[in-house]
Amino acid sequence: MKRLFAKILLFFLTSALIISCNAVKRLDADENLLVENEILVDGESLNDPRVYGQLYQEPNTRFLGMPLQLYFYNLARPNIDSILSTKYLENEQKKKFLIGLLSKKQFERYLHSRVEFNEWIKSTGEAPVIVKKEEAKKSVNRLNSWYWNNGWFNVETDYEIIPLEEKEKRAKVQYRIKPHTPYVVDSINTEISSSALDSLYKLNKSGSRLKSGVQYNTKDFNEERDRLTQLFRNNGVYNFDQEYISFDADTVDTNYKVNTNLIIKNRRNNIGDSISRIPFKIHEITKVNIFTDYAYSNRNAPLVDSANHKGYTLYGFDKMRYKPEAISDAIFIKPGSIYSDIDRTRTYNRLNSLRIFKYPNIQYTPDPRDSTGTDLVTNIFLSPLPKYSLGFDFDISQSNIQEFGIGFGGSLLIRNIFRGAENFEISGRGSVGSSTDAAANSDDNRFFDISEIGADMKLSFPRIFLPFNTERFIPKYMSPFTTISLGVSTQNNIGLDKQNFSGIINYRWTPSKQLSNRLDLLNIQYVRNLNIGNYFNVYRNSYEELNEIVQSENVITNPEFINENEELIIPEGADKFINGVNSGDGSTNGLTEIQEQNIINIRERKNRLTENNLIFATNYTYLWNTKQNLYDREFSRFRFKIETSGNFLSAITKIANLSRNENGNYELMGVAYSQYAKTELDFIKHWDLGRNNILAARAFGGIAIPYGNANSIPFTRSFFAGGPNDNRAWQAYDLGPGSSGGRNEFNEANMKLAFNLEYRYNLVGALNSAFFIDVGNIWNVADIVVDEASTFESFSDLRDIAVGSGFGLRYDFNFFVLRFDIGFKTYNPANQLGERWFKEYNFNHAVYNVGINYPF
Structure with a gap:
């Protein structure tokens, strides 16, 4: 049935395309469709896009050589009103029949909808570009202007409209330019x-x-x-x-x-x-007045409170709500300094970043005490936002873990909590869902069998909160902030179930519009697994691989480990089977070397994913971004991040001479803390090719090396590959590591390379499309994994980089973009060498991705 529907839809779409494929069907006899612009400079063809950009008329947009938007436009009827009038309004018999069938009101709505649909086709498509002498003359004037503005003052320009004899009603415009000697x-x-x-x-x-x-x-x-x-x-x-x-x-x-x-x-x-x-003069700021609680309604009310700090005078119509230094520190306009636009702009930006005032108003007036007219008085009017703000959110979601989920949350923001422009925010969140995972308890028939609840507290200071002065290297014009946050969450009936505790002391500052810095002095995370016995229900691939080994003819194992279906009992049987292999107690015999190594790999992965994690990290992020707003088409973005974890705890444990556990690791509160160094490099570049065509590229590289107290990276700090924002020919967590073929449900590693290239273009109206190539993979490096297929040992392992390619559709809703991409496995490193290129390049093996906004 689905195939029949697809064939019918394809038939109608093909028929509509064929009907509209005559590009000149809407042109009059004396009109020509513009198919080409040609610019000759001193008789030679020019390809400079800057010069072609001066032309008033450009040929219709083409895709694969066809003007699809023009074809779509031609589907519309140019005289729809007269057609409908003749067909329905002037034909009394048909009109009477339809009114009797629909009612008069519905009949009028039907006619109106036909007109609206016809207009939608026109507005979505692209009208034919008809060659016009007036437009060509305008182009000549603009060409002359462009050359004149670039130093060719004696430029001569002419044009000629050349009909194409081989194609009816089509022409090109040839522009001939003689620049002469530049000045x-x-x-x-x-x-x-x-x-x-x-x-x-x-x-x-x-x-x-x-x-x-x-x-x-x-x-x-x-x-x-x-x-x-x-x-x-x-x-x-x-x-x-x-x-x-x-x-x-x-x-x-x-x-x-x-x-x-x-x-x-x-x-x-x-x-x-x-x-x-x-004559112009140099103006000096003699006085700065700050009205801390101004409102239009109290503009004529008396001032009841005032304070002075570092030459600033602060006023209040009510009792002052702020410490004077908290406000004056946000003002860059200083008494005794000369006037500066930069100081005014920085003051606006800093006051807005505090999130405690509405739009500030800064006014300059001549100082009445100065007879020379050079002194200025600055008046700054601040209107406070409400001290308390409540926020609520609600969402409905679906994922590969849950087929239906409901999320909800709320927050309370308290502004200026300590009268120093500090903001305190407390928030709570929760969700319930219906699980699709095999880990769900089959004995429990509740619809909502997944739940999560969490709470966060965040306190923000408008300064770098350290015991020493940072003004010399982080001046206040960089808008410094310190944020202290605490968070706790717990998950139930999902995977292994987890409790998560976090604490962060964060500093951020922005030296310019393009550059921002973030330093997490402390980033503490404690992850506690509550339901380790559920591991093999969650990671079914590992469990099934164990069962294949148990059911092999050469393997003899303790029958107490196996149920009536000849499968390992979860969790006791599977755990005892693995431990028996490791201890060599004789409960399992006959294993081949490969089978024994696979079991060791499964044991190591299980131990790593079920261990509790204590991460005591410090990280720094440098971000350079030339994108100024959402609609920028050409920009670049560079991000560098470095993180280290466990060094402080390592120093403490060594000084305290604490003992190690049986695995040789130091523990804190019964948990072996993580120790590693991690770095990431991310570069994005967009080129505007004109006419809604954009070439976008991204390069990413990351590596995390465990050392000291750890031999692996916590799952939350690892890298994964695949998904709608990565390599779209593989689902998230499906790609890699290396050439292993993604054996596990959640494949991750501690090294990643990724490169993406995407050509974006407009189809019709708000509907856009793109072709893309995604390259990359993940590997294990210098950690507990010894599987040769999963590790990166030399540059020869770069042959295991996966290549995906495909195309997609994107609909622009202005405030967000709905994206649909189809990725094809172009080079699959999981296959044998010689069998990797284009072996799964078909729709049966394609991956369909749905996302919000662009992937990069």
């Missing part, structure tokens, strides 16, 4: 009326964007205007504006050289109907 910047002189501005210019002349001997470019002059504006406004010139800067360029009889004159006039001063000019 070069020669002398640069200045006419600056204000002595204050002239002095600032001379002191900072080395940073000028204008250089003698460089080909003229209007962009350089615009950048110099921006530079000077920022220079003056950040050095005390409060009332300066770009409009006061102009350039006079002399090109008459200069032998293709531009003699430039920079002109900065005095400030205009309007008094009545007369206009005069006043």
Whole structure:
């Protein structure tokens, strides 16, 4: 039935495509479809996208050589109103029949829906680009402007519309350009009326964007205007504006050289109907007033409280709610300093980051005590947010562990809890679900058999909270914050069941819009497994592998380990079987060397995944991101993270001369603490190719090496491969390690390489598509795993890097993107050498991924 439906759907889609495939069906007899733009410079073809970007008309978007969006547009009827009128409104017999069948109101709705659907097709598709002389002339003007702005002042441009004889109603436009000799910047002189501005210019002349001997470019002059504006406004010139800067360029009889004159006039001063000019001056901030609880309703009310701190004057319409130093530390505008745009911007940013005020308002007024008109008074109006805020959330989910789940949570935010702009937040969360896992208790018929509950507390300080001053290397303009958080959660009836306790002391600061830093001085996590006996119910692959060994003809084992189905009893039988092999007590005999090694591997994995973890880590993250908002198409992002764990505890245990356990590890509170070093490198780059085409790339590398008190990495700190945001030809945790073939339910390792390349393009309207190639794998390095197929021992093991490729659809809802990707196993390292390329490249072995937003 599904195949029949797919065939019917494919038939209708193919028919619709064939019907609309005449790209010129909507064109009049005297119209031509634009199929190509060609630019010739001095008779030679040009391929510079910057120049082609000046053209007003571009051919319709093509995919695999076909204008699919134009075909879709042609499905719409150009005269839908007249068609519906003739077919339904003017045909009284049909109209009467439909009204009797539907009712008059439903009949009108039907006609309206036909019109709306027709308009949707038009808006989603792409109208034919018809060659027009007016548009070609506009393109010529823009080409002339582009070449002029880049130094070719004598450029000549023409165009010709060339009909294509081999194709009806189609034409290309050929643009012919003769740039001639470009002009070069020669002398640069200045006419600056204000002595204050002239002095600032001379002191900072080395940073000028204008250089003698460089080909003229209007962009350089615009950048110099921006530079000077920022220079003056950040050095005390409060009332300066770009409009006061102009350039006079002399090109008459200069032998293709531009003699430039920079002109900065005095400030205009309007008094009545007369206009005069006043020299610009350096303005100084003489006083900073901060109104800590301003509201429009109390603008005329008397001030009842005030305080002074480091030259700042703070006022309150009610009793002051804040410590003076907490507010003044967020203000970068200092009494006695000169005016600066940077100080104002930093003050806005810092006050907003505190999350205790609404939009701050900063105003500058002349100081009435100053007769020279150079002193300014700064008034900062702050409107507090409510001290208490409540938040609630609710969600419904589905995963490979649960077929239905309900999550809920709530939070309470207390602002300015200690009057020092500190924020305290306490939150709780919980969920219940219905399990699909084999680990679910078959004797329990409850629908909701999975549950999780947790709570978190977080206290945030607007400063680096350390016993020494950090202002020298982390100044306050970097918006430093300290966060102390505690968390606890418990899971029941899911896997091994866990209790999780965490505590973090975190510092973060942002030196610029692009750069941010995060340091977790302490990142403590304690994971306690509550239901270790359920291990073989969760990790069924390991259990089934043990049963295959037990049922082998060569193996003789204690019958007490086996149930009536000739399978190991969970958990006693499986545990005793493994322990018997390890101890050599004679309960199991006849094992081959390979079978014995497999059992050892299963035992080591079980011990690692069921052991309680105590992680006492410190980590640092460096993030450089040039993306400024959600809609940026071209940006780069680099993240570096390094983490170490267990070093502090190792020093304590050695100083205290504590004894080791039977495995040779130190324990704290009965748990062997983890000790390792881990680092990650992540780089993302997006290139905007124009017309909604984007090339996106990502490279990731990570490694975690255990040492000292540990011979493996905790599961929560390991790497995994596969899934909708990684290698999409494999499901999450299915890929690797190495060429082992993903034997376990959750495959992880302590080294990872991943590379992704994705070409994104628009199909129709908000529907986009992409082709992608995903490369990568995980391996074990210098840890407890000895399986040759899973470990990375030399560069020859790079042949085990998996390659996935595929395509996907993405629908853009503006505030998020719904993504559907299909990944195909292009190179599968789990297969034998020589059998890895394209052996499973079909829909039967494809992996279907659904995700929110782009993978990188």
